[in-house]
Amino acid sequence: MRKIRVGLMGFGEIPRHIYRLCLKSELIEIVAISDIGRPEILHYLLEVEAKSNVDVKLEGNFLISKNGKARIVTGRVPGDIPWDVFNVDFVVEATGKYKRKGDLKAHLKAGAKHVILPYLPENEIDRIVIMGVNEHTIKHTDKLISAGSSTTNATGILLKVLNEAFGVDYAMLTTVHSYTSDQPLRDRVGVDYRRSRSAAENIIPNETPSPEWLQKIMPEFEGRVEGSALNVPVPNGSVLDLTAVLRKENVSVEDVNKVMEKAAKDLAHVLEVVEDPIVSTDVIGNTHSVVFDEKATMKSPGRMIKVLAWYHTSLNMAARVIDVIEAYGKFMEKGGIQ
Incomplete structure (x- = not known):
């Protein structure tokens, strides 16, 4: 090749x-x-x-x-x-x-x-490709392609693993996101009121398009995923807070963590599980889409669970872009790049 x-x-x-x-x-x-x-x-x-x-x-x-x-x-x-x-x-x-x-x-x-x-x-x-979720759907005819976003990649992987193991009735995500280059460092007029405030000084509620696109990438979740974003004053290191209502009864924290550990073996390139009490700077330089935080897993008396996944936003998206390009290259290898 x-x-x-x-x-x-x-x-x-x-x-x-x-x-x-x-x-x-x-x-x-x-x-x-x-x-x-x-x-x-x-x-x-x-x-x-x-x-x-x-x-x-x-x-x-x-x-x-x-x-x-x-x-x-x-x-x-x-x-x-x-x-x-x-x-x-x-x-x-x-x-x-x-x-x-x-x-x-x-x-x-x-x-x-x-x-x-x-x-x-x-x-x-033509296609949004989330590695570890839907790369098997790529086609020769795809010309305009997205590798998703860091939040979409993390959420998609977590939902896929949880849904296959326990079934997911509904999910709500909050991405606690490092500030981005389109935010002002000091207050100035922006696209809306909150986006006009200083990224370096504020936790800023924001919208995320991830739930909308996830329902198209994973049709089984249509009408069952919502979410929001918080942009926080750190330059790198973000965390996804995902709450899900499971279909299966009597799932424990240990059950969830074991399922993630097993999935990390099959999806080693995009999913890592850690036991350490990590914080945002600990994932800087990590290319995984999901760094799953076992210590943060929580379970309600009912069927609701809460998990945290960390990621280095810009670096892991660079890695996913490369993964997507290589996936298409290998897919088209027999017929050559077209």
């Missing part, structure tokens, strides 16, 4: 994680990076964010590594970059600005064969 050629549209936090993770990949090569920033600053951020030395040199407008040579080009909107010039198989649209089908199609018209979002879309696209 030849290496999958990937272009990055935007070189913010998630795509920089993608680039660093791909340095050791035998399946993926980053060949083009589109951003409006100065190449020397993009290279600087790539290096200073890493906890270990990153062997990447900037030569003119190229990032050079053992994994290959990536050209830095200037592009602002989908369609600006002629991806066919770079023979790109997948474009990762990571600007955070373009999540609608019509916008994403511009990458295809510019020569990309497939487009991957590291976020949830704003309207229907």
